[in-house]
Structures are given as C-alpha cells and as structure tokens.
Amino acid sequence: MLNDNERQEFLSKLKSIASADRVRTDEPMSQHTTFHIGGPADFFFVPASTGEVAAALALAAKFGLPVTVLGNGSNVLVLDKGIRGLVIKFDEHMGYIRHTGALIYAGAGASLGDVSRYAARQGLTGMEFAVGIPGSIGGAVFMNAGAYGGEMGNVVAAVTAVCPDGTLKRFTKAEIDFGYRHSVFQENKCVICEVELALKPGSPAEISSKMAEYTNRREAKQPVEMPSAGSTFKRPPGYYAGTLIEQTGLKGLRIGGAQVSEKHAGFIINAGGATAQDVLALIREVQRRVQEKFDVRLQPEVRIIGEE
Incomplete structure (x- = not known):
C-alpha cells in the first residue's frame, strides 16, 4: 500500500502520461463491468496509445503497484472491495x-x-x-x-x-x-x-x-436484456454447462440479487442490486448441486478479480 505522499506522487506522474480526464481515483468498477457489480479501483487509467500503456506499466512497476487490465468489462466479476493498484481500461480511445x-x-x-x-x-x-x-x-x-x-x-x-x-x-x-x-x-x-x-x-x-x-x-x-458477465461456466468435456444446470432444476435459483437466468441456465444475471458476494455464493451453490447430481465440477469462465 502507498502512503499519502506516494499516492499523490503516483497520481501526479500518471496524469503526466495522459490527459486528466482519463485518470481517476477510487473509480467504481460497477460502472465498467457488464455485470454492473464491483467496488472501487485505487487508480484507473484509460490509455490512448501503446506508448501510454508502456509508460503506465513502467510507472506502476516503479511504485510496486499491481496492474489489472480491463476491456469492455464482460466476462469478469469484480469483487465488492474493488481492485488494489492500477486498472488500465481499454475503450474507444484505442x-x-x-x-x-x-x-x-x-x-x-x-x-x-x-x-x-x-x-x-x-x-x-x-x-x-x-x-x-x-x-x-x-x-x-x-x-x-x-x-x-x-x-x-x-x-x-x-x-x-x-x-x-x-x-x-x-x-x-x-x-x-x-x-x-x-x-x-x-x-x-x-x-x-x-x-x-x-x-x-x-x-x-x-x-x-x-x-x-x-x-x-x-x-x-440468452438474457441479453439483463446485466451479466456472459456465460458463467466453461463447457465441461462432453457436456453443456447450461444443460447440466437446467437438468439439476436450478433455473431461476436466486441468492440476493444474483439469479440463474430463467432464459438460459448457463448465465447468472444481476436481477437487481446484486453484490459480488451474491454471485459467488450462487456460483458455489450451482457447482455443489451439479456435482452432487452429475459428478461434474463446473469451472467458472468468468474471471474473478479484486478483493472480497
């Protein structure tokens, strides 16, 4: 963790790499993921060139900060306490x-x-x-x-x-x-x-x-009208994850604001106000019950990043 002086120095140097509107602190990741879930990133940076990416990586390394890279924020679940270090988000600027x-x-x-x-x-x-x-x-x-x-x-x-x-x-x-x-x-x-x-x-x-x-x-x-990260689980060899989940009777299963989609059981959706903890609990419950019924362990396709 950086102390206040180091934090200010890092921020100042990051702003010298890119225009100030592309550098933020304590940025809510819920605004940058298709799940609409996720706590704050300590430092958040949107690059406009390969040179800016290289400079930001070098700066983060100098300060000993971990780096997390995001694109459109699909296929990821950012945990509720957010992401420590620097998030580099690629958007229309590149x-x-x-x-x-x-x-x-x-x-x-x-x-x-x-x-x-x-x-x-x-x-x-x-x-x-x-x-x-x-x-x-x-x-x-x-x-x-x-x-x-x-x-x-x-x-x-x-x-x-x-x-x-x-x-x-x-x-x-x-x-x-x-x-x-x-x-x-x-x-x-x-x-x-x-x-x-x-x-x-x-x-x-x-x-x-x-x-x-x-x-x-x-x-x-697919439940394209609802916030989700896309397919929640990888396809197990010889099976389809959605079919196993549906045959286990889990369509519509809900924990907090997270729900197994009624439209396609392979998707966990944010049915309203879901936290990352809700999603994780639902993933674990689906894994447990599918394994109990079919002896198949579903592996998440969604990348889980950040601090619980």
Whole structure:
C-alpha cells in the first residue's frame, strides 16, 4: 500500500502520461463491468496509445503497484472491495479499426461487434461469430472468446503487446498458444494493444445473413436484456454447462440479487442490486448441486478479480 505522499506522487506522474480526464481515483468498477457489480479501483487509467500503456506499466512497476487490465468489462466479476493498484481500461480511445487487403488491424479497445461489422462491410468473412459477444477485441483474444463454432484463435494472425519490462513485442499466432478460453496472455502479463486478424474474402450477402442469424439466436436464447458477465461456466468435456444446470432444476435459483437466468441456465444475471458476494455464493451453490447430481465440477469462465 502507498502512503499519502506516494499516492499523490503516483497520481501526479500518471496524469503526466495522459490527459486528466482519463485518470481517476477510487473509480467504481460497477460502472465498467457488464455485470454492473464491483467496488472501487485505487487508480484507473484509460490509455490512448501503446506508448501510454508502456509508460503506465513502467510507472506502476516503479511504485510496486499491481496492474489489472480491463476491456469492455464482460466476462469478469469484480469483487465488492474493488481492485488494489492500477486498472488500465481499454475503450474507444484505442478502438481504431483499419485494413489492408484481408488483414484487419484493431486497437485493443475496439468492440467485437464493431470489428465484426467492419469486416462485413469489407466483404471479409471469419468474424461473423463475434457479432453479439459484448467484449473488446483485446479481452476476446485474452480469453480466446468464441461462439457458434468460431473463436478468436481461428482468425488472429498476430498480436502486439507491451510486456511488464516495458518492451513492445509482436506475438505470432503460434506464440499466443490459443486453447479453450485460453491464451498465453493469461500467464505472461503482457498487455494486448493491437490485434491483427487474417480473414478471407466472402460474399457480403452470406456474411450479413450469418450475422443476422447469430444475432437472432443470441437474442432468442440468452438474457441479453439483463446485466451479466456472459456465460458463467466453461463447457465441461462432453457436456453443456447450461444443460447440466437446467437438468439439476436450478433455473431461476436466486441468492440476493444474483439469479440463474430463467432464459438460459448457463448465465447468472444481476436481477437487481446484486453484490459480488451474491454471485459467488450462487456460483458455489450451482457447482455443489451439479456435482452432487452429475459428478461434474463446473469451472467458472468468468474471471474473478479484486478483493472480497
């Protein structure tokens, strides 16, 4: 923990890296997560360039502060006491999208939906699966997000990231080590800044049709109208988490403001005023009862970060 003088010094130096409107203290994370849950971040910073990311990481290291990286705040549960140290949040300030031929380059803060629609406008196929995933492209690469038979690992050609020692490194697809909801960035602490996608020319009509189909399926089957972090649990080998939860009779189960969605049992939603403690208690209860019935241990897909 920093003393008051160190805190002021860190804040002053952080504000010298970026404009003051992109630096905050004690920022409520409930405003930056799709769950609408989470206590305050000690320091909160929105970068507008790779250089700013590198400078902020170096500064945090100098002061011995842990760093947490957020994109759109989907797929995460921030605990009620918030996040110590520095939160770096990627948003539209690093949300550029451009292309050269069938290669698309996107800043880590670009939304998956925007990248998917941009690709469609260029007549490029491969990103249709991502149209309704409510995340940033940086977060999607970090988690190897996927849906409808597609995943980021199928389309990523390379990633540019700032590593903890401040160096800028370009990771090839092989180096990223994509697996089910996994990438090397979960271990190496390098911060994704730009994603390079290798797509293929396709029929604009077919691309649009597929995107419309996926959007309709998502809206019909998933509780998109309620705050959630997306799918709560990873898919256990040979099963679907939502099916196991439904067959255990847990649809609608509620603890505090957290509820297993009536629409899709694979989602825990914030039904109103939920705390992270409510969600954690519900996750544990679902795990316990599914294991009791099917002898299958569900693993959370949602990243749980911060202090209880």
